[in-house]
Amino acid sequence: MSILTTRRMTRRNFLASACASTAALGLPLPLVSSAATTRQFKLRAAPGQVRLVPEPYNQTPVWCFNQTVPGPEIRLRQGERIRIEVENALAEESSVHWHGIRTPNAMDGVSHLTQPPIAPGGKFIYEFDAVDAGSYWYHPHQRSFEQVGRGLYGAFIVEERDPIRVDRDLCWMLDDWRLTPAAEISDDFGNGHDVSHNGRIGNSVTINGQIREHFAVRRGERIRLRLVNAANARIFSLDFKDHNPVIIAIDGQPVSPHAPQDGRVLLAPAMRIDLVLDMLAENGSSVAVTDRFYRGREYRLIDLVYAAEGLREEPPDWPMALAPNPLAEPDLEQAIRHEVVFNGGMMGGSGSMMDMMSSGKVWSINGVAAEGHVMKPMLELKLGQSYLLAMNNDTAWHHPMHLHGHAFRVMSRNGQATAYREWQDTVLMAPRERVEIAFVADNPGDWMFHCHILEHMAAGMMGVIRVAS
Ligand code: C2O
Ligand code: CU
Numbered sequence: 001m002s003i004l005t006t007r008r009m010t011r012r013n014f015l016a017s018a019c020a021s022t023a024a025l026g027l028p029l030p031l032v033s034s035a036a037t038t039r040q041f042k043l044r045a046a047p048g049q050v051r052l053v054p055e056p057y058n059q060t061p062v063w064c065f066n067q068t069v070p071g072p073e074i075r076l077r078q079g080e081r082i083r084i085e086v087e088n089a090l091a092e093e094s095s096v097h098w099h100g101i102r103t104p105n106a107m108d109g110v111s112h113l114t115q116p117p118i119a120p121g122g123k124f125i126y127e128f129d130a131v132d133a134g135s136y137w138y139h140p141h142q143r144s145f146e147q148v149g150r151g152l153y154g155a156f157i158v159e160e161r162d163p164i165r166v167d168r169d170l171c172w173m174l175d176d177w178r179l180t181p182a183a184e185i186s187d188d189f190g191n192g193h194d195v196s197h198n199g200r201i202g203n204s205v206t207i208n209g210q211i212r213e214h215f216a217v218r219r220g221e222r223i224r225l226r227l228v229n230a231a232n233a234r235i236f237s238l239d240f241k242d243h244n245p246v247i248i249a250i251d252g253q254p255v256s257p258h259a260p261q262d263g264r265v266l267l268a269p270a271m272r273i274d275l276v277l278d279m280l281a282e283n284g285s286s287v288a289v290t291d292r293f294y295r296g297r298e299y300r301l302i303d304l305v306y307a308a309e310g311l312r313e314e315p316p317d318w319p320m321a322l323a324p325n326p327l328a329e330p331d332l333e334q335a336i337r338h339e340v341v342f343n344g345g346m347m348g349g350s351g352s353m354m355d356m357m358s359s360g361k362v363w364s365i366n367g368v369a370a371e372g373h374v375m376k377p378m379l380e381l382k383l384g385q386s387y388l389l390a391m392n393n394d395t396a397w398h399h400p401m402h403l404h405g406h407a408f409r410v411m412s413r414n415g416q417a418t419a420y421r422e423w424q425d426t427v428l429m430a431p432r433e434r435v436e437i438a439f440v441a442d443n444p445g446d447w448m449f450h451c452h453i454l455e456h457m458a459a460g461m462m463g464v465i466r467v468a469s
Contacts, residue, residue: 038081038127041074042066043096045140045152046089052206057183062151063090069209070173070230071138071154078133078161084126086118090147093117096126097141098156099270100252100407100425103128105445108404111142113373113446113464132325132407133160134252135171135226135272141373145232145454146189149200151175151209153230158252164224165318166276167311171226174267175209176234178202190458196346196362198397199233199269199453205291205301212302214286217279219310222318224248225275229267232454235398235428237293238265238301242281246320249274253407253423254322264292268400268428270452274322278315284308327407327423328440335386335438338379341366342429342451344460347396361460363395363451369460373448377466381441384469388438393429399456401435402426403465404447408439426452441467 048067049059065071076082088094095117097109107128111117118124136156140147155171163169178186178200194200204211217223225245229236245265246257251272260266267273281287287304344363361369366378381387388411393399407423414434429435444467451461 037077038083039076041072041082041084042087043071043084043138043154044087044089045094048151050151050209052177052209053179053183053204053211060177060179060183060185062185063147064151065154069151069175069206071152073155073157073171074138075157075159076130077159078130081129082127085123086126087123088118088120091120092143093119094140094142094147094152095124096138097404098126098128098136098138099402100134100136100272101128101156102131102405102407102443105405105443105447108445108447109141110373110404110448113448117142130158132252132327133158133322134249134254134325135228135274136252137173137228137230137270137272139230141448143458145200145458148230148454149189149232150185155226155228157226160322162323164248164276164320164322165316166224167221169224169226171228172207173209173228173230174236175206176202176231177204177206179204190455194233195455195459199455201233202231205234205299207302214303214305216307217304218307219279219281219283220312220315221279221310222316223277223279225277227265227267227273227275229269229271231269233269235269235293235400236265236267236291238267239263239290239292240265240277241287241289243277243279243287243304245275245277247273248276248320248322250422251407251424251426252325253327254324255420255422257320258420266293266428268398268426268452269454270400270402270426271424271428276320279304279306280315281306283310325407325423328442330386330388330409330438330440332386332388332438335388337388337390340389340391342391342393342395342399342461343367344369345395345397345456363456363459363461365449365461365463368463370450370462371460373462373464375464377446378449378463380466380468382469383441383444383467386438386440388436391429391435391437393431393433393435396431398428398430398453399461400426400428400452401449402452403439403449405443405445405467406439406441406447408437411436411438444468
């Protein structure tokens with residue numbers, strides 16, 4: 001892999017998506033409907049041209065929202081209502097899913113399952129309340145491995161009613177592209193190798209749609225950095241070197257502020273991590289952020305470049321903890337337990353691999369390889385009941401498993417209780433790992449449950465979980 005072969009070309013554009021947080025109203029707002037404000041947005045999915053790679057390379061033909069990659073950042077305040085008109089100007093059907101956001105089922109954006117796909121030239125209006133604060137994102141839920149892979153995604157940020165104090169609140173949407181020497185997207189989407197191994201790993205990593213060299217900071221500055229992994233398959237493990245990143249939220253949900261394990265920020269596809277990053281290095285210095293996930297394939301993601309003059313000598317001592325979102329606490333005593341087993345892939349030890357390969361379905365959940373979004377539910381859950389899913393990754397590969405319509409607590413890994421019982425909507429399972437999650441089935445409807453390595457998803461690693469009274 002010739003990662004970032006274009007890096008020698010310097011590009012001095014700094015990230016432009018800084019958004020200062022504004023003061024909260026401090027008034028409690030109702031959680032459902034009757035919100036005072038409805039925010040309006042328009043998204044148009046269409047082919048476009050964007051500059052992923054600096055000159056002298058050409059622009060890259062992509063599919064994107066509103067002619068940019070990422071699409072426009074949607075930002076609103078917790079408790080507000082949002083109305084988004086989506087127009088499909090692609091040559092194929094599409095839909096938009098609001099990843100991690102607890103919407104009513106009909107607004108979840110899963111083609112065929114929760115709505116008819118949006119036909120080419122068609123429109124669909126999504127409308128829902130922002131019940132939870134946090135960092136989320138949006139992307140099509142129709143042939144996602146190609147539609148997301150060609151650039152259709154954007155950030156969806158719900159600000160707390162009472163945000164924590166920081167100097168800058170930023171979002172970095174990470175993506176990984178497989179580009180040809182002409183800076184075009186390689187069109188080998190869904191090939192058998194990607195599908196049966198670790199998915200479509202690319203060769204060019206972008207932050208907010210550009211290969212970046214530098215990010216300007218000031219000593220003493222405190223940044224809230226919202227990381228979103230929009231890649232089809234690449235997992236990141238970010239090393240901020242002499243900085244001490246503090247994780248304050250995972251998948252949008254607040255967590256007790258803590259240092260990441262081994263100091264590295266692990267971010268699987270579709271996951272989000274909110275960091276508090278205090279800029280501690282010397283004035284005028286430059287510190288590399290390195291991605292170390294794939295052994296032997298470490299690379300420098302970006303340099304934090306310090307201005308000659310700092311903002312303050314010592315980092316601020318402002319509180320970092322975020323107020324929790326209104327999630328129902330699972331009752332572990334009463335929770336009904338279900339076993340979930342993932343199988344398939346190369347080196348999985350599954351005897352029927354050849355049969356699966358010939359059908360194009362390489363992965364399965366509880367023995368079933370999904371075809372499309374509509375299927376018999378793998379689990380039927382009772383509305384209001386607590387559940388514990390004991391998930392078993394019986395494969396040789398990593399899988400970020402995502403459940404729609406809910407957040408769940410990650411209770412244990414390989415029989416060991418997790419330190420923070422993190423609320424997540426996408427949980428990374430290592431090869432052969434066992435992970436237990438718990439949640440209250442409190443959102444009625446048919447919900448997708450799938451691997452967010454989009455090639456795995458397309459090749460069968462999907463199921464439907466039904467919540468009904
Ligand atoms: Cu990010 Cu089923 O989706
Ligand atoms: Cu997977």
